[in-house]
Amino acid sequence: MAAGEAVVVGVRVRPFNDRENNLNAVVCIDMEGPTTRIRNIDTGDEKTFTFDESFWSHDGFEDDGTGYLRPLPNSKYADQRYVFDTFGQRVLDNAWNGFHCCLFAYGQTGAGKSYSMVGYGNNKGIVPISCEEIFRRIGQEKDPQKRYEVTVSMIEIYNEAIQDLLIDVELRPKKGLEVRESKALGIYIDGVIKRPVESYEAIETTIEEATNHRTVGSTLMNATSSRAHTVQIIEFKAVKDGSATVSMINLVDLAGSEKAGQTGATGDRLKEGSMINKSLSALGNVIEKLADRGSEKKKNVLIPYRDSKLTRLLQNALGGSSKTIMICALSPASSNHEETLSTLRYADRAKKIKNIAVPNENPQERLMRELREENEKFKKIFEAMQGGTMPSADEIKEMGLAQQEIAAMEGALAELNKSWEDKVAESREQQEAARMRRSSVNGVAALKKNLQPMMVNLNEDKTLVGRVRFSFPPGRTLIGGLGDESDSDSESGSESDSDSSTGSQPEGEKSPEEMFEDEDESPHIELGEGVARRHAVVFHDNDQNLCTIYAASEEGLKQTFVNGKSLRQLLKSQGLEEVICRQKDKPEAAGIELSHADTLVFGRHFFVFVDHMVCAPEILIASGQVDYAQAKREWQMEQLSGVHESLIVATRGGVLGVSHVMELAEKDEIIESQKAEIAELKQQMVTMKAELDRYKKMAGGRLAAGANMLGELYADELLESQMDEISKDIQKTFKDAIDQMNDVQAIFSKKALREGLSLETEVLPEPILRDPGTPRRQVRISFADELPS
Numbered sequence: 136m137a138a139g140e141a142v143v144v145g146v147r148v149r150p151f152n153d154r155e156n157n158l159n160a161v162v163c164i165d166m167e168g169p170t171t172r173i174r175n176i177d178t179g180d181e182k183t184f185t186f187d188e189s190f191w192s193h194d195g196f197e198d199d200g201t202g203y204l205r206p207l208p209n210s211k212y213a214d215q216r217y218v219f220d221t222f223g224q225r226v227l228d229n230a231w232n233g234f235h236c237c238l239f240a241y242g243q244t245g246a247g248k249s250y251s252m253v254g255y256g257n258n259k260g261i262v263p264i265s266c267e268e269i270f271r272r273i274g275q276e277k278d279p280q281k282r283y284e285v286t287v288s289m290i291e292i293y294n295e296a297i298q299d300l301l302i303d304v305e306l307r308p309k310k311g312l313e314v315r316e317s318k319a320l321g322i323y324i325d326g327v328i329k330r331p332v333e334s335y336e337a338i339e340t341t342i343e344e345a346t347n348h349r350t351v352g353s354t355l356m357n358a359t360s361s362r363a364h365t366v367q368i369i370e371f372k373a374v375k376d377g378s379a380t381v382s383m384i385n386l387v388d389l390a391g392s393e394k395a396g397q398t399g400a401t402g403d404r405l406k407e408g409s410m411i412n413k414s415l416s417a418l419g420n421v422i423e424k425l426a427d428r429g430s431e432k433k434k435n436v437l438i439p440y441r442d443s444k445l446t447r448l449l450q451n452a453l454g455g456s457s458k459t460i461m462i463c464a465l466s467p468a469s470s471n472h473e474e475t476l477s478t479l480r481y482a483d484r485a486k487k488i489k490n491i492a493v494p495n496e497n498p499q500e501r502l503m504r505e506l507r508e509e510n511e512k513f514k515k516i517f518e519a520m521q522g523g524t525m526p527s528a529d530e531i532k533e534m535g536l537a538q539q540e541i542a543a544m545e546g547a548l549a550e551l552n553k554s555w556e557d558k559v560a561e562s563r564e565q566q567e568a569a570r571m572r573r574s575s576v577n578g579v580a581a582l583k584k585n586l587q588p589m590m591v592n593l594n595e596d597k598t599l600v601g602r603v604r605f606s607f608p609p610g611r612t613l614i615g616g617l618g619d620e621s622d623s624d625s626e627s628g629s630e631s632d633s634d635s636s637t638g639s640q641p642e643g644e645k646s647p648e649e650m651f652e653d654e655d656e657s658p659h660i661e662l663g664e665g666v667a668r669r670h671a672v673v674f675h676d677n678d679q680n681l682c683t684i685y686a687a688s689e690e691g692l693k694q695t696f697v698n699g700k701s702l703r704q705l706l707k708s709q710g711l712e713e714v715i716c717r718q719k720d721k722p723e724a725a726g727i728e729l730s731h732a733d734t735l736v737f738g739r740h741f742f743v744f745v746d747h748m749v750c751a752p753e754i755l756i757a758s759g760q761v762d763y764a765q766a767k768r769e770w771q772m773e774q775l776s777g778v779h780e781s782l783i784v785a786t787r788g789g790v791l792g793v794s795h796v797m798e799l800a801e802k803d804e805i806i807e808s809q810k811a812e813i814a815e816l817k818q819q820m821v822t823m824k825a826e827l828d829r830y831k832k833m834a835g836g837r838l839a840a841g842a843n844m845l846g847e848l849y850a851d852e853l854l855e856s857q858m859d860e861i862s863k864d865i866q867k868t869f870k871d872a873i874d875q876m877n878d879v880q881a882i883f884s885k886k887a888l889r890e891g892l893s894l895e896t897e898v899l900p901e902p903i904l905r906d907p908g909t910p911r912r913q914v915r916i917s918f919a920d921e922l923p924s
């Protein structure tokens with residue numbers, strides 16, 4: 136039996152980004168030859184890993200005048216060309232030798248996966264350089280008898296659905312494509328388009344088309360690169376004297392890993408993967424098990440490929456006959472130490488995987504042979520039946536499977552038997568038909584849509600601004616997302632708890648929420664994650680040419696923002712009652728009128744409202760009147776002032792509830808911009824814990840049993856003064872308090888909070904601060920267990 140060949144693993148560290156530069160970030164990665172070292176600047180701990188390649192792309196480079204980043208003399212900077220020459224060429228060599236190959240990029244969001252795979256501007260990544268190189272090599276073929284046929288497929292896995300990016304969004308099967316397995320064909324995507332390409336330009340156009348489909352897909356609209364996995368499949372066939380070898384090159388740009396909750400972890404931690412990052416968690420699990428199998432510890436361990444579409448698709452690349460390369464993108468900043476260490480561990484496990492790669496034989500011959508074998512089986516069973524022997528249950532099952540297998544093989548054979556010219560002509564026809572359909576069907580619809588008010592998306596990437604448009608036809612448009620009913624139930628649940636004193640709802644009678652649900656209305660605009668199933672409603676009064684926005688749930692009241700202010704705040708400031716819009720026809724709830732160029736945020740999805748009577752979206756975007764950064768800043772400021780307000784309310788009442796603190800902890804956006812300080816604060820907390828452990832020892836029996844009290848963070852004494860005297864100093868105090876909250880969140884993370892951290896505040900009976908009459912706020916932090924690592 137052939138010896139296994141290990142997955143080739145390389146890691147690459149990027150330069151600091153602007154934010155890290157502004158925060159004077161500290162490098163925690165060092166590379167020397169194939170060795171990568173990571174240092175925890177808080178504890179001084181160092182860990183060393185060895186990979187096939189360690190690409191240092193952090194510093195030692197300059198712009199060559201065209202935007203291309205090249206190494207300075209004598210620097211170890213690995214530029215795009217170097218990375219391609221090291222890994223990309225290897226992939227192509229393997230494909231030329233008839234092997235299936237896979238190259239995938241893994242890493243935390245923003246760590247540089249897309250930079251390595253696709254690249255930016257003149258710094259082209261492995262994918263485009265490989266495409267160029269394929270046709271360069273074909274052009275250099277000396278053997279006149281040898282022909283090459285190249286097809287390209289582009290898919291995206293988002294929310295556990297495989298979408299063909301070469302099919303128009305409107306024409307895609309709703310649930311996406313299926314991954315199937317056949318003995319003869321191996322793992323394949325049923326019905327995926329294989330576009331024949333005859334030049335680099337043709338591949339480039341195809342990729343562009345796929346990218347456009349990706350960004351305008353309504354359900355995918357908010358699938359930023361970090362949320363979806365993109366796979367480009369290049370089928371490469373070399374034909375000579377009627378015989379052929381086929382190699383599949385899979386180039387995979389995985390979703391960002393940090394949201395997967397430590398995907399490098401195993402067991403219970405892996406279960407935390409949400410719907411969106413489920414596949415990343417599954418990938419971690421598969422790698423873990425394959426690594427175990429590779430090290431012979433658990434040779435017969437079952438590999439859970441079927442846990443996700445991604446692992447099913449990569450089954451051959453990970454545990455089969457493919458030559459596989461993995462490139463892990465690393466952030467250099469110490470503030471990302473934890474995620475980077477997790478990526479390194481992931482990479483370390485991946486390199487233990489061993490595949491047995493065998494060159495692919497002529498697919499036609501193999502298919503014919505397999506077909507003959509299947510037919511033989513059938514024949515035997517028939518002969519037995521003619522002789523009076525009834526087939527067993529197993530044989531009947533086998534016959535069913537064989538029938539399926541034969542059908543798949545016949546389809547594949549028919550495809551293989553088509554001449555290349557026929558395939559090219561067929562593909563052209565399909566593209567032309569799609570183009571016609573688009574222009575005829577969508578043309579009228581698009582025209583109609585453009586004659587209505589709409590909202591268009593805002594995005595950090597300027598080229599994506601305005602790519603997604605949702606128009607508001609006359610009447611009611613319900614905006615919703617992936618959030619389930621619990622998004623709105625959680626609030627109503629707590630309301631009905633507090634209502635219980637006034638008499639709970641009689642059984643059989645429906646709450647207003649339930650009545651609304653009974654309408655069983657799916658959102659007209661689906662936005663995805665972070666948006667309640669029923670979030671907001673826009674009512675377009677055609678006669679008045681007026682659009683008004685209403686909250687469609689409690690969540691919608693809090694998480695729908697117009698020009699940075701939540702609907703709740705806006706209603707309050709206009710003296711309107713907070714009412715949720717439940718009626719299907721004419722809303723009776725209080726709403727906010729929309730004006731041209733208003734920014735709208737649903738959860739974290741940013742849009743700008745366009746009044747078609749004022750101007751077209753293109754003109755508004757080009758005018759520079761709205762920009763994402765500005766909208767995001769406004770929204771962030773509002774989030775911050777929301778925190779201030781919570782603290783004011785909390786401090787007035789003397790009590791800061793757990794739900795408040797949990798809510799604060801959810802404010803990832805704010806936390807994101809404070810990661811550097813958090814690292815420092817984390818260190819302080821460790822010191823505090825040591826202090827308090829000492830204190831606990833001293834206090835001994837005086838502490839209540841089991842109360843593992845960690846600390847008491849006293850609000851500044853200025854917090855005790857009257858709130859109407861809010862001065863600069865108090866603002867500072869609030870900022871400190873916010874920092875503390877963020878600190879708490881960052882250190883213990885959502886996971887730690889769920890695992891046992893509870894936060895509570897209480898009013899001390901014995902005031903210690905200057906004014907003995909004023910109660911003080913005390914925050915007590917207790918742990919079920921230890922400090923999470």
Ligand SMILES: Nc1ncnc2c1ncn2[C@@H]1O[C@H](COP(=O)(O)OP(=O)(O)OP(=O)(O)O)[C@@H](O)[C@H]1O
Pocket residue numbers: 148149150152192204242243244245246247248249250251255360361390391392464
């Ligand atoms: N080797 C590098 N040299 C220079 N800049 C880099 C390098 N790697 C990444 N960058 C820059 O870092 C930023 C983030 O990189 P990139 O978009 O590739 O991250 P990502 O891991 O693909 O993120 P996501 O998961 O969100 O898709 C980009 O602005 C990119 O230009």
